[in-house]
Amino acid sequence: MLSNGSRRLILAHFWLAFAAFLLALVLGEWQMYIRSPLHDWISNPELYYRAVTAHGSAMAYVFPLLVAMGFGYAIAELALKQPLIGLRWAWASFGLVVLGTVTAMAPVSMGLASVLYTFYPPMIGNAFFYIGIVLVVVGSWIWVALMGINLNAWKKAHSGEPVPLPMFANVAGAYLWAWTSVGAAMEILFQILPVALGFKSTIDAGLARVFFSWTLHAIVYFWLMPTYIAFYVLVPRAIGGRLYSDAMARISFVLFLVFSMPIGMHHLFQDPQVGSGMKFMHAVFTAMVSVPTLLTIFTICASVEIAGRLRGGKGALGWIAALPWKNPMMLAVAFSFVMLGFGGAGGLINMSYQLDFVIHNTQWVTGHFHLIFGGAIVIMYFAIAYDLWPHLTGRALESVRLMRAQLWLWFIGMLVVTFPWHFVGILGMPRRMAYFDYSHPALAPQAIYVTVTFVGGLLLVASAVLFILVLVRGHLANRITLPEFRFSTPVHATTRVPVALNSFALWIALMIGLTVVNYGFPIAQLMALPQTSVPAVPSVVK
């Protein structure tokens, strides 16, 4: 059972997350409209990039961070069955995230920092944009510390017992984020802020890209964490099955910890400041990080099959028909897997750098990460909210039909948005364009696909509105006596786990070690190179 104090805390996180999400989603749809043939060329493209900056910063930093934090607090109390330690600190951390969001978005909305969420030095925007992001990240570090403290307090009281899987995974996600955010933090603190504040006038753009790549890919695995946690600890219970293997889950989470960081340079395959040897290393490690995902797909499919058979499904495929398809969680996990499959296949293409030549920085990439994040990951955020909501409000969540409609709309909308993006990407359509000259014979055939994505975006907006509606109705419904919150139970009860799968020391050492190896050399090399700093360019010319 969640205490009243924790409920308020978690609801605050979720509501702020979903408000930011809705706002950013509407901005995204507006951008699709502006650059589609349905609209004339925008007279002030700066407005377009202002919207892209807000969309990206809200969707990449604020929304997933708040979901992970809120979900993390819920797990800490529900899985460890002890009151959350550090409630005040948690509110302080929430306050910092709010303050940071406002500080960053003020200059963005004024058009003083249209540099996108990926910063692009030597372009430099208003200092408050970067300071705001630092505040958000510092706020999140408090959450990381709280997750560690809660776990350690539990371990002290339960010496020798296996850490409950939800908390093990949750803390893995927290530690992953702490180390992930270090790359961008170094870029902002040591490179960008000194220039934005006027102490320096030059910056090493190549080195900055290396630092940012450290964060840029691993952050995706951080977005993924709540989704994967839900796969393992919510889905089997919600559909009446068992978790196929508790140990496999733990292995997947520690592998993410180890392999998420030393792979980020696959974002820099076409860059001139990194040698091809390092690019090959990072490509190989990127292949490695597909292992925990493949393990997860296997384990969850097996767990779902158990549910189907427990419900009377027979034969090689008969269990699929026996699954509870009317259950929103069942629907969400199925949609998520379909999108993860397509997105993952696309990702393997990005990873293979000869294939990447064709699609690097085209709309293909936009399609890829929207399908993975917006599709496979976010659809499970919806499912998490639906699953937790009664335990947060103390009221029934009854609009099951609305939930199903919402999930269907999101799934179809996301496919309609991202498939055409992949396609025009292969044709060479570049990203981040405020407008296209559709009268040009080379671009004219692509116009229709851009219009189609706009229609897909409408479905997504409709879905998001439904989502908010379901949650609001949850606050207005009748009070119910809550059953105890349960996580999934594994097929074989977890009585003992090896020390390595019950603690993080080894994996953190590997995580830091591999990052130092794969990033240390290129960073040291660039820092030792003379004449790499170039004049900074203000994003706004007064």
Add this chain to the structure above:
Amino acid sequence: MGIVALLVGMMAYMSLHWASMPPSRIETIDPATLHIAGEFVEANLGSGVEPNGSVTVRVVGNRYSFTPQCLLVPTDTPVTFRATSADVVHGFNIAKTNVNVMLVPGYIATFKTKFKEPADLEMPCHEFCGVGHATMWAHVKVVDKAEFEKQAGGKRRVSCVK
């Protein structure tokens, strides 16, 4: 199951790997003096024929155009792009080809390729470089090898800028 799929994927990947490489050597250059001296002065930009018969194309990206704005390249000839930026991060891809390069100020990017058949291709800047990013499109004219030799004959550098 997963591991098998992974191994197959990795083998396919490895065999492809030896066929071609992404941009490799790290070379630096000062963007503040690009236009005054060295490889990227204006008179040296465009396509030039090397002693070994290959073609080197030198390009500079700056907000919000490429110099030259129209690149002339031959078919069936090894072509090396050497490119850099005079201000912020840019990049370009040439539609329907494998050519894809990031331009980071301070560094020289290289990319080797071959064009198969004559074509008029688009070459947009594909990295966000500021509010005018969407205007930054250049063009590539791939001409028959013989036609290229006729146009380049005797000239040190050639482009299709009119």
